[in-house]
Amino acid sequence: RKEVEQDPGPFNVPEGATVAFNCTYSNSASQSFFWYRQDCRKEPKLLMSVYSSGNEDGRFTAQLNRASQYISLLIRDSKLSDSATYLCVVTPLSGGYNKLIFGAGTRLAVHP
Amino acid sequence: GAGVSQSPSNKVTEKGKDVELRCDPISGHTALYWYRQSLGQGLEFLIYFQGNSAPDKSGLPSDRFSAERTGGSVSTLTIQRTQQEDSAVYLCASSVQFDTEAFFGQGTRLTVV
Numbered sequence: 029r030k031e032v033e034q035d036p037g038p039f040n041v042p043e044g045a046t047v048a049f050n051c052t053y054s055n056s057a058s059q060s061f062f063w064y065r066q067d068c069r070k071e072p073k074l075l076m077s078v079y080s081s082g083n084e085d086g087r088f089t090a091q092l093n094r095a096s097q098y099i100s101l102l103i104r105d106s107k108l109s110d111s112a113t114y115l116c117v118v119t120p121l122s123g124g125y126n127k128l129i130f131g132a133g134t135r136l137a138v139h140p
Numbered sequence: 141g142a143g144v145s146q147s148p149s150n151k152v153t154e155k156g157k158d159v160e161l162r163c164d165p166i167s168g169h170t171a172l173y174w175y176r177q178s179l180g181q182g183l184e185f186l187i188y189f190q191g192n193s194a195p196d197k198s199g200l201p202s203d204r205f206s207a208e209r210t211g212g213s214v215s216t217l218t219i220q221r222t223q224q225e226d227s228a229v230y231l232c233a234s235s236v237q238f239d240t241e242a243f244f245g246q247g248t249r250l251t252v253v
Contacts, residue, residue, distance in 0.1 A: 119238055130185070
């Protein structure tokens, strides 16, 4: 089983739509969780951290369910500029250290 | 201040040659990561440094791959006897510690012909 699994998509949605991405992880010792965004042929950049209590940043909401080992990202009122690949990131404990493990990403395409 | 710097940005090499890829992390960042990304694929974890030590080398695909980090700063990823399947973008990232934002370099695009 992969350490981090995501639906690859693509999700094709119209502007203004609400879209949700899910991610599951296998290592229950994971401590920190993130969503990164990667534009075509660019390096990944942090979108937001994911906290146990859930957190919101403008149109973006992230949720964590430790019991089910599942995190989610909700995007409201989608913009054309939201088109990108969204990467789920977890930090499984390994050799006494945590490392950043990326999911394969979910592609989002927002159309007019 | 400067971000993560990788060099070269592009490298074309002949099959069987050795290559060295360099990463200059952000000053003061103790954690350094190497990933590999093939076209249309996700990020494949290669190796992680905490300071100069590499507590996790589990992602290195074969013994042709090695990496080192000196002075808690610059890291070099070496691929010996390159093969065509090594062609990919090699990304380096650094962070203050594992649970803080990781900043990526722009990558080295390696093509083995």
